[in-house]
Amino acid sequence: MACKMALVLSLSVLAFFICLGTAEAGPQCMYQLNPYYHSRCETNDDNDNCRSACKKFEAPKYMGGMCHDEQCVCYTC
Numbered sequence: 409m410a411c412k413m414a415l416v417l418s419l420s421v422l423a424f425f426i427c428l429g430t431a432e433a434g435p436q437c438m439y440q441l442n443p444y445y446h447s448r449c450e451t452n453d454d455n456d457n458c459r460s461a462c463k464k465f466e467a468p469k470y471m472g473g474m475c476h477d478e479q480c481v482c483y484t485c
């Protein structure tokens with residue numbers, strides 16, 4: 409009886425690790441400078457403009473954008 413329990417337990421643990429190893433990781437974020445955005449990028453309003461510009465830049469790849477170091481950076485996630 410103890411052998412059966414040990415066997416079931418070890419198979420359960422093995423199945424868990426197999427599932428863990430085959431699970432797909434989510435897509436990673438990609439960031440790219442928007443070369444077509446030449447407006448200011450300093451305030452929250454500029455952030456909104458950058459976000460809108462990124463959604464149009466290579467749509468539908470980029471989900472949004474943000475101002476960083478006075479440049480508009482687009483992101484995919």
